[in-house]
Amino acid sequence: MNCPTIKKKGVSRMQTIRFYPFVSTGKEKDEETGYGYFGARYMDHELMTMWLSVDPMADKYPSISPYAYCAWNPVKLVDPDGRDWVVVFDHKNKTVTIEAKYVVKKGDEDAKKSAENAVSVWNSLSGEYGLKVGKDNYIVNFDLSVIDDSEVDASNSDRNLNTYRLKSSFSNPNVRGETNRNSIYVLASDKDDFVVSSHEVGHSLGLIHPIGGQKGLMEEDGGMKSGHHEITTDNVRNIIDLALHPNNRDPNWHSGVGGYREKGTSSVDILKPLNINLYKRNKK
Numbered sequence: 001m002n003c004p005t006i007k008k009k010g011v012s013r014m015q016t017i018r019f020y021p022f023v024s025t026g027k028e029k030d031e032e033t034g035y036g037y038f039g040a041r042y043m044d045h046e047l048m049t050m051w052l053s054v055d056p057m058a059d060k061y062p063s064i065s066p067y068a069y070c071a072w073n074p075v076k077l078v079d080p081d082g083r084d085w086v087v088v089f090d091h092k093n094k095t096v097t098i099e100a101k102y103v104v105k106k107g108d109e110d111a112k113k114s115a116e117n118a119v120s121v122w123n124s125l126s127g128e129y130g131l132k133v134g135k136d137n138y139i140v141n142f143d144l145s146v147i148d149d150s151e152v153d154a155s156n157s158d159r160n161l162n163t164y165r166l167k168s169s170f171s172n173p174n175v176r177g178e179t180n181r182n183s184i185y186v187l188a189s190d191k192d193d194f195v196v197s198s199h200e201v202g203h204s205l206g207l208i209h210p211i212g213g214q215k216g217l218m219e220e221d222g223g224m225k226s227g228h229h230e231i232t233t234d235n236v237r238n239i240i241d242l243a244l245h246p247n248n249r250d251p252n253w254h255s256g257v258g259g260y261r262e263k264g265t266s267s268v269d270i271l272k273p274l275n276i277n278l279y280k281r282n283k284k
């Protein structure tokens, strides 16, 4: 099985993000350790291809595959030309805010609580990082919020919408959550598991499983084996990088698509590359 994944080269800001296939041993590992891994869907290249080809046609051919359940997936809610998250540069207040909204079905309190838990993991990073933009230092904030589908404002051109759903089971019993670009599904029995839910939110922000021994939340098992569930500096850097350079996103992965804008503008256009550098701040 081939699994496209992410690798970062170089240390300077202008590095490109490259993607390399590698051979997955996910199945064997799963059998050895007895626990599931989140990325199972993505580890199966054939399944991934099927998903990619089925999803856009789901309405047209609703019974084309067992995976056609995504036909009910309310992707229509989401502006297809929009962005799943946006990085907002506020030059006046010197902040950089990663913004996204997660839409739950109105009345689904379990999904709402699960999504709120998940985004709180990311939001708690606000202030942890600084971003040097030219000569200026900006503070990096996360503003991920949960709304229900009655709150979606169709007139808002900068919606950054994702959907967040609980599922009672996946066809692969090892899967505990999956993300298809801006649609997150978390196993209902894992609704209170911060690792599962926040890992999937990471995918919606464009992140894929790291290789090269990088530990942390975005490991395919959410760091269960390594014991590292933390969001890494590379994760935050990649989110901003992918918002600035969405073409660097691996098209074979249905991770989220980002954009960026400057506060006070409504467009989510991709502007010229900035000379920026992310660093960990020394907080008091």
Ligand SMILES: [Zn+2]
Binding pocket: 038, 039, 199, 203, 209, 219, 220
């Ligand atoms: Zn994953």
